[in-house]
Amino acid sequence: MLAPIWLRAAYRGVPTFLVTALLLGQSSMALAESPAQRQELVAALRQLDALERTVAGGAAQVPIQPGERYHFDYPQLLADLARVRxxxxxxxxxxxxxxxxxxxxxxxxxxxxxxxxxxxxTAQGRP
Structure with missing residues (x-):
């Protein structure tokens, strides 16, 4: 269910940390943990695994060019994903x-x- 959202967001260039925050915010968090909620959170962890692999691959493929004014901070994104995890x-x-x-x-x-x-x-006397 959440995988197509990730793919569409990545295709459209939406920052991944924003997508992560929105997906975690949209899940129905109840005060008591339910089995369905637990399954959703475990699924979110699996999706974080896939996202981290994608980000790590992107970081390896795009070297920082000297003289560039801006570049995407892959290490910071990985640190934020680790914090969410x-x-x-x-x-x-x-x-x-x-x-x-x-x-x-x-x-x-x-x-x-x-x-x-x-x-x-000692014997006690009798009367």
């Missing part, structure tokens, strides 16, 4: 606080039995 991955796999261990384990579980109480040896 990190945000999606952080949402999909949130960090959880580690449980605190307040007390150390004793480690000694063997105890000696106390001697059974002995019967009184």
């Amino acid at each position: 990190a945000g999606i991955q952080a949402y999909l796999t949130p960090s959880r606080a580690q449980p605190r261990d307040l007390f150390e384990l004793a480690g000694e579980y063997r105890t000696e039995r106390a001697a059974p109480p002995s019967l009184p040896t």
Whole structure:
């Protein structure tokens, strides 16, 4: 669903960071994560993979000419895509606080039995 949007935007020369922002903004973000939302975000990660490969290929094919006034900043675009990727991955796999261990384990579980109480040896007088 999102792949044709990427292709049309790339064909028309729309900046990729703008397309990324719009696509991530248009997805229906609910407060509770649903399986459909998770699938959409995973699909967005796959599309980011493809986009990063395309951008890296473009950066390799277009060398910066000395004396050019303007050039496209491919490293900055790759850094922005990495930041978007990190945000999606952080949402999909949130960090959880580690449980605190307040007390150390004793480690000694063997105890000696106390001697059974002995019967009184003195005879009690009877009336």
